[in-house]
Amino acid sequence: MIDREQVLHVAKLARLELSEDEVGRMATELSGVLGHIEKIGELSLDDVPPTSHVVEVENALRADVPRPCLPREVVLEQAPAVQDGGFLVPSPQA
Numbered sequence: 002m003i004d005r006e007q008v009l010h011v012a013k014l015a016r017l018e019l020s021e022d023e024v025g026r027m028a029t030e031l032s033g034v035l036g037h038i039e040k041i042g043e044l045s046l047d048d049v050p051p052t053s054h055v056v057e058v059e060n061a062l063r064a065d066v067p068r069p070c071l072p073r074e075v076v077l078e079q080a081p082a083v084q085d086g087g088f089l090v091p092s093p094q095a
Contacts, residue, residue, distance in 0.1 A: 003031045 008027045012019050019027065073086065082089035 003028050003035065007031075 005024055005028060008019070008024050008031065011031075012024075012027070077083050077086075077088070080088050082091075
C-alpha cells in the first residue's frame with residue numbers, strides 16, 4: 002500500500018497540489034495500479050514472443066521506389082531566395 006508521504010512526494014514531482022481527500026484517494030488508486038502490475042509480473046511469459054502490436058500490422062506505406070526528380074533549376078525557380086544552388090533559409094530571430 003502506498004502511504005500518504007509517497008503520494009505527496011509524487012505529487013510534488015508532478016507539481017500537483019492535492020487536497021487531503023485527493024491524497025487519500027490517490028493512495029488507494031495508486032496502490033491498486035501497483036497491485037495490477039504485480040499480478041502481471043507473476044505471469045510466465047518465457048514462451049511469448051515480443052511484439053509491438055497485439056495484432057499483426059502490415060506496413061501501410063508505399064514501397065520506396067526511386068523515381069526521377071525535378072531538375073534543380075525548375076525547383077529553385079519557385080524559391081523566394083536562392084544561395085549557392087540551394088534554398089536560402091533566413092536565420093531565426095533571437
